[in-house]
Amino acid sequence: MLIDxxxxxxxxxxxxxxxxxxxxxxxxxxxKEDPTVNELEARLxxxxxMDAGLxxxxxxxxxxxxxxxxxxxxxxxxxxxxxxxxxxxxxxxxFNSGVSCKLVDGDRGMITAHQVKEAINPxxxxxxxxxxxxxxxxxxxxxxxxxxxxxxxxxxHQVAKEHGLGLHLDGARLMNAIVAKKEAPEQYGKIFDxxxxxxxxxxxxxxxxxxxxxxxxxxxxxxxxxVLGGGMRQIGYMAAAGLYxxxxxxxxxxxxxxxxxxxxxALEAQNYVRKVEPTETNIVIFYLSEGMSExxxxxxxxxxxxxxxxxxxxxxxxxxxxxxNDAMHDRFLNVLSNYN
Ligand SMILES: *Cc1c(COP(=O)(O)O)cnc(C)c1O
Numbered sequence: 091m092l093i094d095x096x097x098x099x100x101x102x103x104x105x106x107x108x109x110x111x112x113x114x115x116x117x118x119x120x121x122k123e124d125p126t127v128n129e130l131e132a133r134l135x136x137x138x139x140m141d142a143g144l145x146x147x148x149x150x151x152x153x154x155x156x157x158x159x160x161x162x163x164x165x166x167x168x169x170x171x172x173x174x175x176x177x178x179x180x181x182x183x184x185f186n187s188g189v190s191c192k193l194v195d196g197d198r199g200m201i202t203a204h205q206v207k208e209a210i211n212p213x214x215x216x217x218x219x220x221x222x223x224x225x226x227x228x229x230x231x232x233x234x235x236x237x238x239x240x241x242x243x244x245x246x247h248q249v250a251k252e253h254g255l256g257l258h259l260d261g262a263r264l265m266n267a268i269v270a271k272k273e274a275p276e277q278y279g280k281i282f283d284x285x286x287x288x289x290x291x292x293x294x295x296x297x298x299x300x301x302x303x304x305x306x307x308x309x310x311x312x313x314x315x316x317v318l319g320g321g322m323r324q325i326g327y328m329a330a331a332g333l334y335x336x337x338x339x340x341x342x343x344x345x346x347x348x349x350x351x352x353x354x355x356a357l358e359a360q361n362y363v364r365k366v367e368p369t370e371t372n373i374v375i376f377y378l379s380e381g382m383s384e385x386x387x388x389x390x391x392x393x394x395x396x397x398x399x400x401x402x403x404x405x406x407x408x409x410x411x412x413x414x415n416d417a418m419h420d421r422f423l424n425v426l427s428n429y430n
Contacts, residue, residue: 093418096399098263098346098372098411101294103331110334116326119145126326130333134287134300137336138279141305144312145298145329146320149262150174152286152301154182155314157223159284159307160256163188166219168209170196172232174260175225186318190219198367199233201226203245210253224250227260229267232401235350235373237267240277247281256307257281262288262299266371269343283307292343292372293335294412298328339412346372346410349419353408356426362387374408375401387429394425 094100103111117123131143146152153175157167167183169176171193175183183189192209194201211218224246229235250257259282261267268275278285284303289295301311315321347370354369357376367375378384384400391398399407 091395091418091421093396093414093422095408095410095414095422096397098291098409101411101413103296104294104412106338107295107331107334110330111327114326114330116324118323119325120321120323124324124326124329126333127329130329130336131300131302133333133336135302137275138285138302139276140279140285140302142308142311143300143302144308144315145300145322145325145332146286146315147297147299147322147325149260149286149288149290149299150179150182151315151318151320152299153225153258153260154179154186155311155318155320156258156284156286156301156303157183157189157225158187158314158317159310160223160258161187161189162220162222164219165222166190166192166211167223167225168192168194168201168206168221168255169225170194170199170201170227170230170233172196172199172230173225173227174231174262175227177232189223192221197233198236199227199230200236200238200242201246202242203249206246207249207253210249210255213253221253221255223256223258225258225260227262229263229270229371229373231262231373234367234375234407235263235266235369235371237271237370240271240273243281256283258283259285261285263291263371265340266292266343266347269340270347270371289332289335292346292411293332293339295331295335296328298325298332300332342412343372346412346414349410349414350374350408352419352423353410353426356423360426360429362429372410374410375405376408377404378406390429391425396422396425 135143289298
């Protein structure tokens, strides 16, 4: 039994999802003639009470398209120093949009309205790049699945509005935040201009992210996606997986969160663990005690058919997901308590 806890992207379609894929009605989506893609886009837009959606092959491409839609070359966006758009999208912000990032020193990947305000360059000071966009992430990836306090996002929205800035949400794991904090999707639709929602993380599809947003900005989305090479043809097979995931895999995220909480608790009890970060959703980040080698620890786990990931700087990461079942959970907890 291989227990793969490196990421929630390692899941395979369930039987039910596979059936939905096989039975999908499809068409050429580049002509906008794929009914299943159109349904998925409309459904997510409606769920968040936004005007339109567009299906992308990856979350990175959806974020990159949004940044392009919000900015002009030479401008600047504001994000946390740990943001995925800055750290893990291959330098796409500068390559695709010619934009720089003003990095904010946030808390577990989350920034405050006050920090955003301080990071805005005065628009009449022509020596600095013009600030045009704020990008938030919820839940945060490098921050260990941390969830924003909604009130803080409201205040950030207020600052963005006062200064005429766009507001984009990298919602790769937004459904985890919504389930964990018992929020309503439309709360997000009200304050963000664009939101990317990943279907292939906790929701368990093989691929796909939907970018949703308001009419005016989304008018640019098809052209930008084309420029990035992201038009797909009979992709309704994958949209069907997305619709299936929205029906069957949202509420169950609570189960992943429960297991992650139990792993965090088990780790805290071990003398070989120095610190466990607060665990709010499906990601557990922890540090080994002084003198312990992360490499050896990971190798020992690997011998036992358990995989976790190393985030560097002593950070180890475990991510729970759809394919991590109760039997695996019992075994992993058992291995953790007996390790020395
Ligand atoms: C995974 C992830 C993405 C998108 O990643 P892709 O692999 O391109 O789909 C974007 N933002 C965050 C925070 C993520 O965790």
